[in-house]
Amino acid sequence: MSPSIRTVRTGSGATAVQVIWGWKQGKPDLQHLGSAHTPEDLAVLKAKAQRLIDGEQMSLDLGVDTTPAGTGSVDAPVPVTGERASHLIDAITGAFRLLGLKEATDHDQVFEHLVMARIVQPGSKLDSVETLAEVGVRSASYATIKRRLPAYATTDFRDQITQACARHAGTGPGVLVLYDVTTLYFETEEADDFHKPGFSKERRLEPQITVGLLSDAHGFPLSVGAFEGNMAETRTMLPMIRRFQESFDVDDITVVADAGMFSSGNKKAIVDAGLHYIIGTKFKDLPYVIAQWRRDHPDQDYEDKQIWVEADRTGRGPEGTPHRVTYYRYSWDRARRTLKGIDEQVAKAEKAIAGKIAVKRNRFVDLKAPNKQVNWALVNKNKSLAGIKGFETSRTDLEPEEVIGAYGRLLKIEKAFRMSKSDLKARPIYHRTRESIDAHLTVVMAAMAVGHLLEERSGLSLKRLVRTLKKYRTFELEVPGQTIHTASPLPDDVTELITRLSAARPY
DSSP, X not given: OOOEEXXXXXXXXXXXXXXXXXXXXXXXXXXXXXXXXXXXXXXXXXXXXXXXXXXXXXXXXXXXXXXXXXXXXXSSOOOEEEEEOHHXXXXXHHHHHHTTHHHHXXXXXXXXXXXXXXXXSOOOHHHHHHHXXXXXXXXXXXXXXXXXXXXXXXXXHHHHHHHHHHHHHTOOTTEEEEEEEEEEXXXXXXXXXXXXXXXXXXXXXXXEEEXXXXXXXXOOEEEEEEEETTSOGGGTHHHHXXXXXXXXXXXXXXXXXXXXXXXXXXXXXXXXXTOEEEEEEOOSSOOHHHHXXXXXXXXXXXXXXXXXXXXXXXXXXXXXXXXXXXXXXXXXXXXXXXXHHHHHHHHHHHHHHTTSSOOOXXXXXXXXXXXXXXXXXXXXXXXXXXXXXXEEESOTTSOHHHHHHHHHTHHHHHHHHHHHHTTSOOOSBOOOSHHHHHHHHHHHHHHHHHHHHHHHHHSSOXXXXXXXXXXXXXXXXXXXXEEEEEEOOOOHHHHHHHHHHTSSOOO
């Protein structure tokens, strides 16, 4: 059985913290660490218990002689009076300052500590006290944190974060921004004017909110915004773009988003505002320019990365100048993956028709036929489209490769969202008021920015970086007549990692 931490309510109303090392004849082998009367004291004791379980102090070769003057032994070890995960703390605080967040938040240490806690171990605001204690940082009390949260929800505070991130990213005229949305659900069944059930990719039924995220072309977060849970994704984009414009006073913006983000109204509003867009297009039939090419080249196969151009010369452009242009590109690898998926679905369709498996959702099974059969016309149509992807843009001044490359960077913002959902766990969130939700997302936004910079510098995932640096600590030892400062030795690869984290700006 692995060691575990146990908390017990005492008769005086305090909470005792104990480590259960094992069981002997049905009785626990306990080590009592102390009793806590406040959430902060409890967090510190639990952090101490976790360090004991991890065995980090026991396994360190501290490189000092702890036996002089008759002190230091197995039975009477030299006490460790201070301990910090200094390398991890320095990496996070260094990135926080480099991004300009120290000045943007007017040196608000509570906010900086919340960002640090979210990077080290995502959790609730109360959990952050324990998380920080575990790495050797004494944070503000939980009561103080709660008092500070409303300030982080204000427009001015959030604008300062956005402006700091935009300055770091080098945002200026002609900036390319990526946009995507996600949903955050809540541990409650009660909906209100903000938390509302809506479309969920995870098919959850709980009330949720919709969150939009703007990033630059590198996936570096620029702005985050929250909307009602039942608001259509397409309606979240323009408010986010306009807010970003106001916050950073920039007009020349090109928005890159998936086709699902753009309604016809969105496109018109963006063009009317003097902005530009790059989107992926959806099409059910072979585009005309490709069909024409097929007729002109009946015996020729597509080439990998072959591009066709379809210019729209209607609309606002001067006579003879395209108003927008759509590029279609063929990818051999995309075609291979798509054709493999089609073949697998056809095989299942044939088994379903033969009665070997149940008929589930399979687009290639024609249920309207007198006898169920494979819809070969649809199969052939889908195969003819395999490997072809469309990209529409109002930036007619860009080369096809620039447009396609910009769209491909949407993977960066998807990565940013994955970080917010996994490494940074923006959800599930238990906040109820709009103010606390906005404050929470402000912290998440800043943590995403810091995490992005740390990943760029280190070449590691944020999760792996934290796990690596967290192990190496600095200590204070009390020996008779003196305090000794020491540190756990660093392997060469960790030394190199710390050097990379101290390097110049990655881009």
